[in-house]
Amino acid sequence: xxxxxxxxxxxxxQEPFLERIGKAKCSGFDAIEFWSWENKDLxxxxxxxxxxxxxxxxxxxxxxxxxLCDDTQLKGYVDYARASFEAAKQVGSSIVVIHSxxxxxxxxxxxxxxxxxxxxxxxxxKTLLALAPYAEKAGITCVxxxxxxxxxxxxxxxxxxxxxxQVVEVVGSPNIALLYDLxxxxxxxxxxxxxxxxxxxxxxxxxxxxxxxxxxxxxGEIQYDQVASHILKQGYSGVFAFELSPSRTYEAAVxxxxxLRNTLL
Numbered sequence: 342x343x344x345x346x347x348x349x350x351x352x353x354x355q356e357p358f359l360e361r362i363g364k365a366k367c368s369g370f371d372a373i374e375f376w377s378w379e380n381k382d383l384x385x386x387x388x389x390x391x392x393x394x395x396x397x398x399x400x401x402x403x404x405x406x407x408x409l410c411d412d413t414q415l416k417g418y419v420d421y422a423r424a425s426f427e428a429a430k431q432v433g434s435s436i437v438v439i440h441s442x443x444x445x446x447x448x449x450x451x452x453x454x455x456x457x458x459x460x461x462x463x464x465x466x467k468t469l470l471a472l473a474p475y476a477e478k479a480g481i482t483c484v485x486x487x488x489x490x491x492x493x494x495x496x497x498x499x500x501x502x503x504x505x506x507q508v509v510e511v512v513g514s515p516n517i518a519l520l521y522d523l524x525x526x527x528x529x530x531x532x533x534x535x536x537x538x539x540x541x542x543x544x545x546x547x548x549x550x551x552x553x554x555x556x557x558x559x560x561g562e563i564q565y566d567q568v569a570s571h572i573l574k575q576g577y578s579g580v581f582a583f584e585l586s587p588s589r590t591y592e593a594a595v596x597x598x599x600x601l602r603n604t605l606l
Contacts, residue, residue, distance in 0.1 A: 343573060345602055346372035346398040346582040348548075353591050359385055366393040368595045369602070374582050376401045378428035387432045398580045399520075399546060400429050402437030402483055405445035410453060410498050412464040419472050426479040436546055438520055439483050441465060441499035452496030461498050466511050473514035484520035484546045485509060489528040493555075500529050506540045519543040522584070524550035527563055534571045541575055550585035557585055557594040558601045566604045573605060 347353070347370040349361040356364065358375075359382065365373050373390070375381065378400050390396060402425040403409065407418035425437050441461075443450040453461055469483075476483050487505045488494040499505055505519055521544045523533055530536065537544065549569075551561030558565035569581065587594035 342602070342606065343577065344371035344396075344398070344580045345598065346370060346374050346580045348375065348582055348584040349373050350376050351584055351586050352594065354586075355591065359389060362386065362389040362395065363393055366395055369599050370395070372396045372398040372580060372582075374399045374434075374584075377404065378425065378432075379404070383428055383431045390433065397429075397432045397434040398582050399436040399438050399484070400425065400432065400434055402426075402429075402439045403443065405443050405450060408441070408443040408451060408453075409439060409468050410441050410461040410464045411451070412467055415464075415468050415471060418468055419475065422472055422483070423475050423479075426476065426481045429481055430479065435480060436482050436484055438486055438546070440486055440488065440497070442494075442497050444494070447493060449494055449496040453498070454496070458498070462504075462508065465499075465508055469508065469512045469514075469517055473512060473517050476516035477514060482516050482518055482545050484518050486520035486522055486548075487525065487529070488522070489525040491528055493525070500525075502526055502530070502536050502540055506543050509543050518545040520546045520548065522548035522550075523563065523565075523568065524548065524552050524555055524585070527552045533563070533568050537572050537577075538575060541577070544577065544579070546579050546582065547572070547577070548582050548584045550583070554588060555585055556588035557583070557597040559597045560588045565601055569601060569605055 347365040353361045407414045485505050487499045488497045490500045
């Protein structure tokens with residue numbers, strides 16, 4: 342069965358951070374993930390995951406200071422990403438999540454509206470070509486995540502799986518792949534099963550949340566039993582990571598998530 346991971350930044354934000362790790366295990370998850378590594382006790386995270394038999398499915402690989410689509414920030418972006426690789430290895434994760442634009446508290450720092458889109462995409466490829474050898478040497482997979490522009494990340498350049506896949510294919514590194522966030526892509530394009538089939542070869546990580554609301558499966562319009570089952574039948578062997586906020590309580594959200602797991606058994 343594909344591992345289920347709890348994003349403990351969103352799913353459980355009511356308890357001290359380190360206490361959320363044991364809570365995830367007790368709730369039935371196989372893994373955890375989180376965003377920024379700079380303000381975390383990485384040694385304690387690794388030790389607690391080992392104690393509870395969990396693994397870290399991903400961490401963020403980029404921060405608020407550098408943008409993948411700004412070639413004037415290429416060196417800063419690569420240096421920060423390389424530091425993220427070391428942080429990921431320290432907690433035992435092989436995946437870091439990257440984005441086209443710098444984000445601060447989820448908001449796009451600069452949309453580069455005065456620069457042609459074609460140039461921005463070329464800048465992304467240029468930076469990723471510089472980054473890929475370091476990722477390959479470190480044994481880290483960078484998963485590029487397109488984000489919706491309409492609700493959560495206005496001004497974000499990369500907003501469709503199609504465009505993200507074009508970037509990944511041009512870069513041509515096995516360590517630069519895709520993150521398929523089903524919530525974001527439902528907002529942008531829908532056709533979740535069809536788009537997965539089209540780009541499955543590049544998808545290494547999946548985020549789960551329902552729409553509208555970005556809550557647990559069963560609270561919105563996405564038929565997650567059908568979508569998740571379809572993805573598994575196509576041979577997906579990565580993680581389903583639940584990056585969502587509970588619609589009511591943590592416990593109710595976990596019940597819905599584990600009900601989904603039961604339908605996939």
